[in-house]
């Protein structure tokens with residue numbers, strides 16, 4: 368993990384707004400119109416890999432090593448305040464805070480409103496049919512995966528072209544309240560999350576870059592030569608294992624006294640129908656109503672978290 372001085376320096380790269388109305392973001396446009404791609408990194412401040420990938424792409428575009436054939440690329444630092452402190456979030460998990468009725472006044476809630484407004488403005492300004500939104504996260508237990516809505520077959524087919532990740536976590540509408548990719552979806556973007564692997568690892572940054580460069584290449588925004596600047600197929604093209612796709616059954620509510628039955632629970636832990644997967648003070652034993660798998664966004668459940676993870680079925 369970077370020191371706070373290093374983090375401040377890296378954040379400064381995005382402080383100087385470039386043609387963008389949103390703080391901590393930059394816009395790069397080709398003279399030729401084309402697709403719109405919005406990339407967010409560090410929406411969880413301690414998940415730095417996507418942000419590191421953005422820094423590299425930014426410097427290649429700034430010094431002219433990389434150029435866009437067409438279209439517009441927007442780079443956004445999701446939660447600069449938590450990033451500075453090296454924390455997931457300060458008071459509010461920003462990836463659960465994109466809600467219509469948010470009364471609370473704080474830096475993070477204000478930023479969700481600014482980002483929503485910014486996406487709306489972009490969506491109205493760019494009339495292209497090809498609008499993509501990528502939110503780059505890291506994992507706390509190492510499961511690299513893609514996240515998107517379960518009802519979006521068009522996106523699924525596209526993601527299979529840009530990604531070799533075998534693990535797909537898909538969610539039903541309303542199951543992850545206030546999540547940024549859902550907000551982007553409502554604003555007309557094809558939106559998805561890449562969970563890039565353990566935070567701070569070179570392989571996670573490489574995975575973020577691989578997804579971004581493949582996306583830019585397949586939308587015709589960069590040449591094959593430029594694709595290879597960012598992407599080394601030998602490193603990233605691990606043997607393609609069989610795809611495992613899951614769909615949410617429901618979120619796991621964090622009620623008083625909540626704890627998982629198995630302290631080593633992790634994403635894809637299986638519970639057969641009838642077995643106890645967690646406890647809390649209200650219901651007592653929480654039992655699987657069908658064969659299910661647990662998916663977890665973070666290792667440590669905090670009492671103020673909106674959910675402790677998700678119950679999923681395999682598709």
Ligand SMILES: [Zn+2]
Nearest residue numbers: 411414504505
């Ligand atoms: Zn995250």
